[in-house]
Structures are given as structure tokens and as C-alpha cells.
Amino acid sequence: xxxxxxxxxxxxxxxxxxxxxxxxxxxxxxxxxxxxxxxxxxxxxxxxxxxxxxxxxxxxxxxxxxxxxxxxxxxxxxxxxxxxxxxxxxxxxxxxxxxxxxxxxxxxxxxxxxxxxxxxxxxxxxxxxxxxxxxxxxxxxxxxxxxxxxxxxxxxxxxxxxxxxxxxxxxxxxxxxxxxxxxxxxxxxxxxxxxxxxxxxxxxxxxxxxxxxxxxxxxxxxxxxxxxxxxxxxxxxxxxxxxxxxxx
Amino acid sequence: xxxxxxxxxxxxxxxxxxxxxxxxxxxxxxxxxxxxxxxxxxxxxxxxxxxxxxxxxxxxxxxxxxxxxxxxxxxxxxxxxxxxxxxxxxxxxxxxxxxxxxxxxxxxxxxxxxxxxxxxxxxxxxxxxxxxxxxxxxxxxxxxxxxxxxxxxxxxxxxxxxxxxxxxxxxxxxxxxxxxxxxxxxxxxxxxxxxxxxxxxxxxxxxxxxxxxxxxxxxxxxxxxxxxxxxxxxxxx
Numbered sequence: 437x438x439x440x441x442x443x444x445x446x447x448x449x450x451x452x453x454x455x456x457x458x459x460x461x462x463x464x465x466x467x468x469x470x471x472x473x474x475x476x477x478x479x480x481x482x483x484x485x486x487x488x489x490x491x492x493x494x495x496x497x498x499x500x501x502x503x504x505x506x507x508x509x510x511x512x513x514x515x516x517x518x519x520x521x522x523x524x525x526x527x528x529x530x531x532x533x534x535x536x537x538x539x540x541x542x543x544x545x546x547x548x549x550x551x552x553x554x555x556x557x558x559x560x561x562x563x564x565x566x567x568x569x570x571x572x573x574x575x576x577x578x579x580x581x582x583x584x585x586x587x588x589x590x591x592x593x594x595x596x597x598x599x600x601x602x603x604x605x606x607x608x609x610x611x612x613x614x615x616x617x618x619x620x621x622x623x624x625x626x627x628x629x630x631x632x633x634x635x636x637x638x639x640x641x642x643x644x645x646x647x648x649x650x651x652x653x654x655x656x657x658x659x660x661x662x663x664x665x666x667x668x669x670x671x672x673x674x675x676x677x678x679x680x681x682x683x684x
Numbered sequence: 685x686x687x688x689x690x691x692x693x694x695x696x697x698x699x700x701x702x703x704x705x706x707x708x709x710x711x712x713x714x715x716x717x718x719x720x721x722x723x724x725x726x727x728x729x730x731x732x733x734x735x736x737x738x739x740x741x742x743x744x745x746x747x748x749x750x751x752x753x754x755x756x757x758x759x760x761x762x763x764x765x766x767x768x769x770x771x772x773x774x775x776x777x778x779x780x781x782x783x784x785x786x787x788x789x790x791x792x793x794x795x796x797x798x799x800x801x802x803x804x805x806x807x808x809x810x811x812x813x814x815x816x817x818x819x820x821x822x823x824x825x826x827x828x829x830x831x832x833x834x835x836x837x838x839x840x841x842x843x844x845x846x847x848x849x850x851x852x853x854x855x856x857x858x859x860x861x862x863x864x865x866x867x868x869x870x871x872x873x874x875x876x877x878x879x880x881x882x883x884x885x886x887x888x889x890x891x892x893x894x895x896x897x898x899x900x901x902x903x904x905x906x907x908x909x910x911x912x913x914x915x916x917x918x919x920x921x
Contacts, residue, residue, distance in 0.1 A: 498891025523883070554884055599849045600877050602885050606893075623893065623909065625875075629850045632774065633804060640749030642856070642873065642911035670873065672893040673912055683912060683919060 472614070473532070473543035479512055479573065481545035482531050490518055493527040497552035497604035498676050502527050505552055514570040524555030526562060534565055536647065537578050538655045541613055550607035551624075557601035561626055563594050582658050589663065597665065601626040606676035621681045625668040634668050644669040723864070724783075724793035730823070732795035733782055734761060741769055744778040748802035748854035749915045753778050756802055765820040775805030777812055783863065784822045784831070785815040791863030792828055800857040806848035811876050814844055814902070836901045847904060851876040856915035871920040875907040882907070 484492070489509045494502040506521030508528045515528060530549035532541050541547060553562055567588060571581040588594045606621040626648070631637055636645030648665040650656060675681050735743070740760045745753035757772030759779045766779060783797035791797055803812045814835060821831045838844055856871040879898055882888055885907050887896030898905040914920050 497886065498889060500889035500891055501886045525886075554886065556884070600880060600884060602894075604886065627850050629806075633806065633850055634852060635748065635752040635774075635776065635804065635854070638749060638751035640751060640913065640915060640917040642913065670909055671912060672909070674891075674893065676891060678891050 471540055473541060473545075476543050476572070477545040483510060483512070484529065484548070486518060489529055492548060492550050492607065492609055493529050493552070494550075495607040495609055495676055496527055496550035497525070497606060498678070501525055501604065502552050502676075506558075510569070513573055515566055524558065525552055526558040527552040528562075528565075530565070531569075533568065533572055536650045537582060537659060538651050538653070542578075544614065546611050546614070548609075548611045550605065550610045552604045554600070554602045556598035557603050557626060560595045560598045561601055561603075567594065578656065579658075582656055586658060586662065596663075597626060597628060604676070606672065606674070608675040608677065608679070617682070620671060621673075621675050622669050622671045625670075627666050627668060628664050629666055630664065631666060631668075636666075636668055642670055724791060724795075727793050727822075728795040730763065735780065735798070737769060740780050743798060743800050743857070743859055744780045744802070745800075746857040746859050746915055747778055747800035748776065748856060749917070752776055752854065753802050753915070757808075759816070761819070764823055766816045775808070776802050777805075777808040778802040779812065779815075780860070781815060782819070784828070785818050787863040788865060790865060794863055796861050797863050798859075798861045800855070800860045802854045804850070804852050806851040807853045807876060810845050810848045810851045811853070811904075814839075817844075839902050847876045847878045854915070856911065856913070856920075858914045858916065858918075870910050871912075871914050872908050872910045875909070877905050877907070879903040880905045 486509055490507045493507045493509070494505070496502065497505070501523070502525070504521055504523040505519075505525035505527045506517060507519035508515040508526060509518040510529070510531065528551055530547070530551055532539075532544040532547035534549065535542055535547075564585065567585055568581060571584050572578075576584070585594070603624045603626075605624060608619070608621075610619045612619050627633070631645035634643045634645060635641050636643040645666050645668045648667050649659040649662050653659045673681055673683070737760055741758045744758050744760070745756070747753065748756070752774070753776065755772055755774040756770075756776035756778045757768060758770035759766040759777060760769040761767075761780070761782065779801055781799040781801055783791050783794045786799035786801075787794060787797045817838070818831055818835055821834055826834070853874045853876075855869065855874065860869075861867060862869055879900060882896030882898060882905060885894050885896060886892045887894040887907055893909055895908040896905055897908075912920055
């Protein structure tokens with residue numbers, strides 16, 4: 437990545453991207469930076485007007501995709517289907533807790549990450565999001581949620597990752613992080629590979645990569661035993677409405 | 685992919701279509717070839733396809749950022765096929781492909797075509813192996829039809845592995861030559877999967893940043909995503 441890209445990431449990317457920077461300097465972060473959101477805010481702060489949430493979710497992908505997608509919205513107890521789609525895609529608005537468990541913005545109530553998942557991702561990535569969200573909204577601690585997810589994985593209650601998982605995060609209206617411009621359009625790919633398999637995070641590489649579960653895992657060592665899951669991110673030059681995005 | 689669908693994608697796509705849809709995939713090549721005249725009806729003297737070894741290594745490496753290609757294996761064209769010129773250590777393989785694997789039909793024998801590509805390890809195992817085999821056959825004197833037939837048969841007989849999950853390549857070189865109709869192409873990444881419906885990735889739909897081409901005979905769907913910089917970090921748009 438170029439210096440400009442790194443700056444841009446720090447300034448304007450989704451929590452995943454911000455996590456890259458945090459990952460690179462985790463010891464310093466842990467020691468020097470006070471956690472900005474140490475606990476969950478009142479649940480109301482994470483909720484949205486239902487119609488607004490549907491519209492925001494759909495804005496993650498071009499209309500040709502999101503118009504026929506299912507849309508799920510957040511309630512007090514988890515996500516529920518608001519619109520039944522017909523193309524296998526699912527659009528939704530992720531909240532801060534979909535970041536890594538040790539991410540500093542995990543409880544940031546301002547995060548609104550519009551995302552449209554293709555059918556393989558909807559089948560095999562979204563169930564993890566459902567489980568995580570339901571557990572957290574039920575008041576369980578992060579440790580308890582991690583244990584519950586691990587148990588569900590071991591019992592095969594959660595699916596193995598399918599090949600060809602892609603998600604679109606091209607909304608102009610997302611709020612991904614407190615940093616800088618808060619947003620950038622990109623695609624994400626979920627893989628069992630490690631970052632080096634795609635040349636991610638190297639100088640001038642167009643691919644960024646993070647671990648789905650943690651930045652450093654020091655705070656939650658059980659995450660190290662989770663199935664490997666990387667998220668690769670490739671920036672694109674347009675928002676979902678076709679207008680040009682800032683250069684990365 | 686049905687030819688009809690190839691055509692639909694072509695109408696909606698910008699230069700990527702021309703550079704990619706016609707250049708890299710068999711079905712695309714076949715579809716575009718109909719009625720096209722060629723100024724390269726047969727193989728040129730073999731020397732015309734060769735390059736200075738050092739220049740070829742440099743060109744191959746230019747397909748990806750130096751942070752990737754600097755530790756990659758590099759293959760160069762010899763009289764009997766591609767051979768390893770530099771041993772790598774990160775699993776990536778960089779190569780300058782020639783017209784018979786990387787150009788549209790009118791340029792099939794164009795000796796000027798030079799297409800730098802860096803495959804990741806999964807891409808090298810599942811895609812590059814097909815292209816090096818095709819090259820071996822070409823240099824052994826087979827015709828285009830014979831090579832196509834042999835590759836398709838090899839795929840059918842499972843002599844080649846299926847596309848591995850996560851098979852990708854980088855085509856971010858400022859240099860290279862794609863053929864007389866498409867001299868150059870935008871900086872991009874390619875993702876290879878076993879034959880699948882392009883709609884699964886939203887490819888080719890209005891507003892989508894993804895293009896796709898499917899080759900039913902080789903059982904491969906290739907997805908293409910343009911990126912914003914060349915391999916040297918300069919802006920590409």
C-alpha cells in the first residue's frame with residue numbers, strides 16, 4: 437500500500453480497515469490509547485428507523501443487485517427479515533460489534549456499515565453475524581459470546597465457509613469508523629487463507645486483509661482456536677450509485 | 685457463458701471488456717473471432733516471440749507491486765516452453781504470457797503480444813498450469829485447434845486440477861502489449877473460480893465493479909476487478 441492509501445485507510449475505511457492500522461501497532465494502542473467505547477451503549481443508540489435502515493442497507497450495492505435482495509434490520513433481539521428478496525443476496529447494516537472482538541470501536545454506536553452479501557456469503561458468513569448479535573443483545577459478555585460461537589462451530593451449528601463469498605460495501609452513506617472521512621467503497625472476500633496468500637497489506641498492493649475474529653487475540657485467546665477466516669478488501673472507484681469515489 | 689450473455693456484458697462495460705473480455709478467455713476469444721480477419725494467420729518465426737531474459741524477468745515482475753513480485757518465482761519463455769528463471773519464496777509466480785494464451789483470436793499468432801501476470805500460489809497451481817501446457821503444445825508445433833482440443837480434453841479428463849479457492853492474479857503492469865486491437869489494459873485483479881453463474885458475484889450488472897467471463901469448456905469463470913493504481917503505486921485512473 438502507498439502512504440496515501442494507508443492514510444486513507446486510517447481516515448476513511450470501514451472498521452476492518454481501521455483494524456489493520458490498529459493491528460500493526462497493537463502494543464502501542466493497548467498501552468497508550470484509552471478505549472473510546474469500553475462498554476455497550478443503550479440499545480436504542482444502535483437502532484434505526486426501519487425504512488431508513490432498509491434504504492441504507494440497499495445502498496451498499498448497485499440497485500441492479502440490491503433491489504431484488506433480502507433486507508434484514510436490527511431489532512432489540514437481533515436481526516430480522518424486513519424484505520424477502522428473490523436473488524439470494526442479503527443486504528443489511530452492520531453495527532460496530534461486527535468488527536474484531538478486540539477492536540476499539542466494537543461498541544461504537546455510530547457505526548452503520550451497509551453491506552450486501554452474495555448468496556454464498558449470506559449462507560455462510562451471515563449466520564455468524566446473527567449469532568454474535570443475538571448473544572450480545574441478550575446481554576452476554578464478549579467472552580461468553582466467543583465461547584458460545586466456538587461451541588456452535590464445534591457442534592457444526594454454524595456452517596463452514598463456502599467458496600466464492602463476496603460482499604459489496606459501496607454505500608455513500610455508511611459510517612464505518614470515527615476516523616477521517618468514515619467511509620470508502622470496497623468489496624470484501626471471505627477466505628480461509630492467510631493474508632500472504634493474496635499479497636495483502638504489502639506496499640502498493642490493492643488488497644488489504646484482516647483476521648475476521650481479532651486484531652491481536654491477546655485479550656481473547658480462545659479466538660486463536662477458531663477456524664481461520666480472513667477478510668480481503670479491494671477498494672473500488674465508484675459508489676453504488678455510480679458516482680466517483682475519492683482516490684484511495 | 686452463453687454468447688448472448690457475453691454480448692450483454694460487452695455492451696455495458698468499458699475498456700475492461702475489450703481488454704479482458706476478448707483477451708483472456710476461450711469463450712470470449714471464440715465469440716469475438718467470428719468474422720474477424722487476422723494479419724497473423726500462422727506462427728511467426730519462433731525468435732520473434734522471445735525476449736531478452738533480463739527484460740522478460742523485469743516485465744514479468746511489473747505485473748504486481750515489487751513487494752509481491754520481488755519474492756516471486758519468475759518464468760521465462762524457452763524454446764520448448766516456460767522455464768523457471770528465478771526461484772521464488774512467497775508462492776507467487778510471475779510470467780509474461782504470449783499471444784496464444786492471452787490475446788484475442790486475431791492476435792493469436794501476434795508475436796508482439798506480451799502480457800505480464802503474477803499469479804498467487806493457488807492461481808499458479810490451477811490456472812498457470814493450463815497456460816504453460818498450452819504453450820508447450822504450441823511450441824511443439826500444434827495448431828490452435830489441436831491445442832484447444834487437447835486442453836479441453838485434459839480438463840474433461842481431470843488432468844488439470846479444478847480452480848482452487850482463492851486463485852487470483854495481478855495484472856497491474858503499465859507495460860506489456862495486449863495485441864493490435866487492445867494495446868493495453870486497465871490495472872486489475874482477476875479471480876478464478878470453477879464454472880459459476882456470474883450473477884453470483886453481481887458481475888456485469890449495471891453499476892457493478894465486477895466483470896466476468898465464463899468458459900464452459902474449461903469450466904472456469906473469471907472475475908475481473910479494476911484497481912486504482914499501477915504496480916508501481918502511481919494512480920491508474
